[in-house]
Amino acid sequence: MKFGARTIKTGLSVAIVLLIAEAFQFQQIVVPALAASLALLPSVYQTGLRLIEEMKGNLIGALLSVGFLLLTPNPTPIAIGFVIIIAISILLFLNLESTTRTVILTTILIMEGASQSDMPVWVFAGERYLLIMMGITVALIVNALLFPPRYERKLEAQITDTFQMVVRIARLFAETEGGRSSFDSLPETKKLHSDSKQTYAYFEEEIKANRWLEKKTPIFRRAVLKSKMIETNRAALHVIEKLDHDFHTIEQLPPQLSEELYRHIRHLLRRHERLFSAYELENEHLIDREEDLIHENFDFAKLMIEKMREEEEELILIVVPLVATMTDWVKAMNELERYLVTEMKKHGDNLKVEPRKKWFFED
Template sequence: MKFGARILKTGIAISLALFIAQLCHSPSPSLAGISAIFAVQPSIYRSYLEILQRAQGNVIGAAIAIGFGLYIGNDFILIGIASIICVALLIQFKLENTIGLALVTLVIVMDSPNSDFLMVALTRFGTIMLGLVAAFIVNLIFLPPKYEVTLFQFIYTTNNEIMRWIKLNLRHAADFPLLKKDMKWMQKQITQMSSYYELYREERTFLRRTNISKSRKIAVYRQMILCSQKGYELLKILHRYENDFLQLPPEKQELIRMQIDYLTDTHEQLLLTYIDKVSVDLHYAEKHLAQDPQDLMRLFLNEMKEIDNEGIDQYHLMRIIACIFAYQETIDYLEKLVHSFKLRHHDENKIDIDVHDI
């Protein structure tokens, strides 16, 4: 676990919640600190959604607690029954994420002394809500990190590793134990990419021109992640069916190797084009309109018909070829998106990323 901005914001939110609660002369300021822990989020938009959901969950929990405390009782058995009702209602209203804090609110409110129960219960409920407000204030003051930069860094470093291992595997130079270990790391990185992509997608823009550019960027990053996934799948297939690949005639191995090398090189070039490390071909669209991707498919099918070696598993070989074409399809579409974006958004497409710092 790394020490990051969210850990720092959590500590600041707890301190701010306790400070505000003390300013309001709350008898239990620690309740504000507890609720602040639940409400800290990595982005302003998520914090906004979180405080709305937490507030609804807390209102339901407090209402049930006050109703039980005033009209039924607040012994330990009734607290358990009230908790069951509270959870059932939260699930019914699709507020499952708020169950933890709502139950904390319910227990704390129902545990209020019988004398002056309503006043104490409302005070405790208000203190808990102060913690949510404090956490939201911290999320507003401390701007979230640049998720776009972080997302691209994850994509670039992961793709470099995937492409490096693909080339090593094709040339029979891969260390299998190390490759197996790195493949687990790659899978974790791809999952992390998706998380940062969601955070970046949720970021709000206020200018219409910026919003259009942001929408196109979202499409580009989504395709980049898909390319990473297809490249990872190709690496797994090449690793799994390496023996079948080795049984091909040398010229057919070279044919497949050249095609994969072309795709990995194109993939890397597109990533560098996106951050303006490689110039954009202004005549790209005109030159590629008439390109027929079926030509390469027919070439592969003709090559497969000539295979008559008994030791070659046709099914395994077709799995390799299918992954190659899936990877090529995603690369081709990424190429169209990147070039289209670069040609249409010249002023809004600047990304302050240096590959030497990744």
């Protein structure tokens, strides 16, 4: 059984905060623990931003609480609710709504506890504020230093898996004539592709969070390459979605045109496979650079339209948008090819991240 990295990091953050709170004999040890669990986010960059936002938001909540306590030493629940409403309104105005939960916690702790404490109000509020910040800071340290995310490896696996599923669907449709069942795994493929885009966003944030990487350009080259691979998968997936959407109409194509459609899809698919294989094997010679898929796609469209004029003209309204999506696929592959070939010639050794065995708790 593998545990999610986020689960392990959350538990570790809470444990460290509780140990620190007990070591310094803080009374409200639950406060920083709760703050740590709320502040832990998927990426180091996001957690860092949250730390800054929490410092601002909770300072606003603490100052409002102290100000109201100076006017009314024994606040009623209605008064506490009123202060919370004011605090949330200020947070929304300053675009700090992500801190709402911890600010509410801070406000309640200060206003409820200050009247029962012998400490001056500002001292009591300052202690609670520091407890919240301690929990959030520990979460950042755990996320950034002890278990930094490895999104690039996860991204590479997701891109490859998406590619393989796209190939499987397209082959079932174009080579085996698998019928509607060819598209059974389409929802799963779309979900995996969506996950790869999200992981890429985290990967970009990971780069931003590690400023020292600015002098190490290979990771930036790999990021650009992976974005083009994601775009190529997206374009291929768009063609498959179009085939699925218009399946019943495409079934009505005359046999000669159906075979031409299958042949063209197979040809595009082979180029897609060769590009990803060239990357995987680090061998640019797998790419046939003599092919001109732009003109071939145009010739395919011209042939289909001419033939359908002789058969059923209404099918043109289906085939033309399909050809447009294929053109998008071809353009994405051409972009990937140009970048891949150029980088292989100049920086072939830096294009792939070295595989590493996963820990049992890693995403």
